[in-house]
Amino acid sequence: MCISRKIRKYWRFTCLIWITCWLIIIPTVVNAQSTNSPAPKKAPIVLDGQVLFSVGGFGNFSAQERATQINQALINTVKSPEKITIRLVEVDEQITIQNTNNEQHLLTVTQSDVITAATPYNQALLWVNDIQKVVDRGQKERTTTYQSKAILIAFLVILIAIALHLTVQLLRSLSSRHLVKIPNKAAKLNFWHKLFTQWCQLILLSFQLGIWIYAFIYITNLFPQTRSWQYRLNSPLISLGTGTYSTLELLSLLGLTIATWFVIKTIVNLLKQFILKKSITEPAIQDLITICLQYTFTALGLIILWQSWGIDVAALAIAASVLGVGIGFGLQNIANNFISGLILTLERPIKVGDLIKVDDLIGTVSNIGSRSTEILTQDHLTIIIPNSQLLDNRLINWNHRDSLSRLRIPIGVSYNSEPRKVRAALLSAAKNHSEVLRAPRPQILFQKFNESSLDFELLVWIKDPKKQFRIISDLNYLIMVSLRRYEIEIPFPKTDVNFSSPRLEKLLTAWLSYQGINLDLLPDTNTSVNHHNHADSYHKFINNKTALLLNTFEEKLTEIDLEQLVAEMRGDDGLIIADRRYHFNLYPKCFIGSEAINWIIKQQGFSREEAIELGQILIERGIIHHVTDEHSFQDSYLFYRFCVDE
Numbered sequence: 001m002c003i004s005r006k007i008r009k010y011w012r013f014t015c016l017i018w019i020t021c022w023l024i025i026i027p028t029v030v031n032a033q034s035t036n037s038p039a040p041k042k043a044p045i046v047l048d049g050q051v052l053f054s055v056g057g058f059g060n061f062s063a064q065e066r067a068t069q070i071n072q073a074l075i076n077t078v079k080s081p082e083k084i085t086i087r088l089v090e091v092d093e094q095i096t097i098q099n100t101n102n103e104q105h106l107l108t109v110t111q112s113d114v115i116t117a118a119t120p121y122n123q124a125l126l127w128v129n130d131i132q133k134v135v136d137r138g139q140k141e142r143t144t145t146y147q148s149k150a151i152l153i154a155f156l157v158i159l160i161a162i163a164l165h166l167t168v169q170l171l172r173s174l175s176s177r178h179l180v181k182i183p184n185k186a187a188k189l190n191f192w193h194k195l196f197t198q199w200c201q202l203i204l205l206s207f208q209l210g211i212w213i214y215a216f217i218y219i220t221n222l223f224p225q226t227r228s229w230q231y232r233l234n235s236p237l238i239s240l241g242t243g244t245y246s247t248l249e250l251l252s253l254l255g256l257t258i259a260t261w262f263v264i265k266t267i268v269n270l271l272k273q274f275i276l277k278k279s280i281t282e283p284a285i286q287d288l289i290t291i292c293l294q295y296t297f298t299a300l301g302l303i304i305l306w307q308s309w310g311i312d313v314a315a316l317a318i319a320a321s322v323l324g325v326g327i328g329f330g331l332q333n334i335a336n337n338f339i340s341g342l343i344l345t346l347e348r349p350i351k352v353g354d355l356i357k358v359d360d361l362i363g364t365v366s367n368i369g370s371r372s373t374e375i376l377t378q379d380h381l382t383i384i385i386p387n388s389q390l391l392d393n394r395l396i397n398w399n400h401r402d403s404l405s406r407l408r409i410p411i412g413v414s415y416n417s418e419p420r421k422v423r424a425a426l427l428s429a430a431k432n433h434s435e436v437l438r439a440p441r442p443q444i445l446f447q448k449f450n451e452s453s454l455d456f457e458l459l460v461w462i463k464d465p466k467k468q469f470r471i472i473s474d475l476n477y478l479i480m481v482s483l484r485r486y487e488i489e490i491p492f493p494k495t496d497v498n499f500s501s502p503r504l505e506k507l508l509t510a511w512l513s514y515q516g517i518n519l520d521l522l523p524d525t526n527t528s529v530n531h532h533n534h535a536d537s538y539h540k541f542i543n544n545k546t547a548l549l550l551n552t553f554e555e556k557l558t559e560i561d562l563e564q565l566v567a568e569m570r571g572d573d574g575l576i577i578a579d580r581r582y583h584f585n586l587y588p589k590c591f592i593g594s595e596a597i598n599w600i601i602k603q604q605g606f607s608r609e610e611a612i613e614l615g616q617i618l619i620e621r622g623i624i625h626h627v628t629d630e631h632s633f634q635d636s637y638l639f640y641r642f643c644v645d646e
Contacts, residue, residue, distance in 0.1 A: 049227030398465030412453035
C-alpha cells in the first residue's frame with residue numbers, strides 16, 4: 001500500500017504539472033502560432049468530427065477561411081429537421097454543391113480543389129456522395145431515438161468501466177498484501193520482490209487508466225458533438241521544429257516520458273544488483289557508477305525525445321567528438337584500460353571469484369576495477385593486471401558460464417600389465433573419490449605404446465575448478481594404492497647389459513670347479529621347455545588372480561560385450577519392444593525402463609544399482625534414449641527406444 005500511495009502521489013504531481021503547462025504555456029504557443037505561422041495550402045472540411053476532404057484557397061479567401069465557412073454551412077444543414085438532399089449545380093461555368101431544400105450554397109469546386117479526379121466536375125461528384133452520407137448520419141444521430149439509445153449505451157459502458165476498475169483495484173490490494181508476506185531475508189530475493197511489486201502496481205495502475213481511456217473514446221464516438229471535441233484533440237496544436245503536435249500526442253509524449261523514466265530506473269537497478277555488486281566490493285564506487293549510469297541513460301533519453309520533437313542535437317555531437325579526440329591523444333593508455341574495464345563489467349567474460357589463467361599466471365579474480373583487475377594466486381599473492389591485457393591476451397576461465405570441468409591424469413604402466421585390470425584399477429580409484437562426478441562418467445583412454453610403458457589417461461569431471469589441484473593430488477594417491485592392490489607395476493627406465501666373452505666363461509667355469517660346484521646339476525635356463533613352463537605358470541597365476549579381483553561393477557563392465565548385450569536385449573528372449581500409448585500419445589517400438597532393469601539383473605547377475613548404471617551407459621553411448629529425451633535411465637515406468645529403431 002505504501003508503494004501504491006507513492007505511485008499515486010507521483011502520478012498526481014505529474015498531472016498537476018501537465019495541467020499547469022496546458023493552461024499557461026499552450027494558449028501562448030497557440031496564439032503565437034496563429035499569428036506567425038504561414039497559412040496552409042489545404043484545409044480540411046470536417047462534420048461531426050469526420051474529415052471529408054480538403055480544399056484550397058479561392059480568390060481573396062485563404063484555405064482556412066474557406067474551410068471555416070464550408071464547415072459552418074454543413075453544420076447548419078445537418079441541424080435541419082427535414083430530410084436533406086445534396087445536389088451538384090453548374091452556375092456561370094462554376095461547379096457548386098447546394099442543399100436542394102432551401103437551395104443553400106455549400107461550396108464551389110475550383111481547379112485548386114481537384115485531388116483524386118481529373119476535372120472539378122468529377123471531383124464534385126465524388127464530394128456530393130461523401131457529403132450526403134455524412135449529412136444523413138448526422139441527422140440520424142440528432143434524433144431523440146438515437147440520443148436515448150446512445151445515452152443508455154454510454155451508461156452501460158461507464159458501469160462496465162467502474163466494475164473493471166474496482167476489480168483491478170481489488171487485485172492491486174490483494175497483490176500488495178500477498179507480496180508483502182513473502183520472506184525477503186536474502187538481498188537478491190528482496191531486490192526481486194521490490195522490483196516485482198513496483199512493476200505489478202504500475203501495470204495494474206496503467207490498466208486502470210487504459211480502461212477509462214477506452215471508455216472515453218468509445219463514448220465520445222457515440223455522439224456527434226463529442227466526436228467534434230475528439231477531433232479538436234487530434235488536430236495539430238503546436239509546431240516545434242519540423243513537426244506539429246496535437247493534444248493527444250502531447251499526452252502520449254508525457255506518458256512515454258514517464259515510462260522511459262521507470263525503464264531507465266529499472267535498468268540501472270538491475271545493473272547495480274547483478275553487475276556492480278558482483279564486480280565491485282566497495283559501496284561508494286557502486287553508488288558512483290550507478291549515478292553515472294543514471295545520468296548517462298537519462299541524457300540519452302532526453303536526446304531521443306529532443307530529436308523526436310525536432311530539436312537539433314548536432315552541437316552536442318560536435319562537443320562529444322572534440323572531447324573524444326582529446327581523450328584519445330592525451331589519455332590513451334588510461335582510456336584503453338578504462339574502456340576495457342567497462343567491457344569486462346558489461347560482457348562479464350570474468351567475474352569476482354572465477355579461476356582464470358593469463359599467460360603463466362593462475363589465480364582467482366578478487367576485484368575488477370575501472371583500470372585494473374586483482375588476481376589472488378594459489379600462494380595468496382595479489383597480482384594486479386591492467387584490464388586491457390585481459391582482453392588482448394588469451395585467457396582461460398574455468399568458471400565461465402558453467403563451472404563443470406574435466407581433469408586429465410596420465411598414467412604409465414608396465415608392458416606386463418593386463419589392460420582390463422588397468423582400466424578396472426583406474427575406475428576404482430576415480431569412483432572412491434567423493435568429489436569426482438558420477439555423471440558424466442569417468443573415462444579411461446589408452447593413449448600410446450611408449451618405449452618402456454603403456455600410457456593411459458584418466459578423465460574425470462568435477463564441479464569446482466578451484467579444487468582441481470587438490471583433487472589431482474588425491475587421485476594420484478588413490479591410483480597408487482589401487483595399482484598396488486591390483487599388482488600392476490609402474491615402470492621406470494632400465495637397461496639390460498649382456499656380456500659375451502669366451503675367456504670370461506672359462507674363468508667362471510674354473511672358479512665354480514674350484515668351489516666344488518657341479519655344473520650339470522644347475523638348471524638349464526636356455527631350454528625352451530623350461531621357459532614355456534615358467535611362462536605358462538605365470539600366466540595361470542595372473543589369470544587366477546584377475547578372476548579373484550574382478551568383483552566390482554567397473555571390473556564386470558570390462559567383461560561385457562555391449563554389442564552382444566544389445567543383440568540379446570533386442571532378441572526373441574530379450575525385452576518387450578512394442579508400440580505404447582501414454583496421455584493420448586503413441587510411442588512406437590519402445591520398452592519400459594523398469595522391465596529392462598529386471599532383465600539385466602536376471603541375465604547379467606547385476607545388482608539393481610548396477611543395472612541402472614549400465615542403462616545410463618547405453619544412453620551415453622547413443623545406443624538407447626528416452627522417447628522424448630527428457631529423462632536419464634531410471635527404474636520407473638518410462639519409455640525408452642533403441643536408436644536403430646528410429
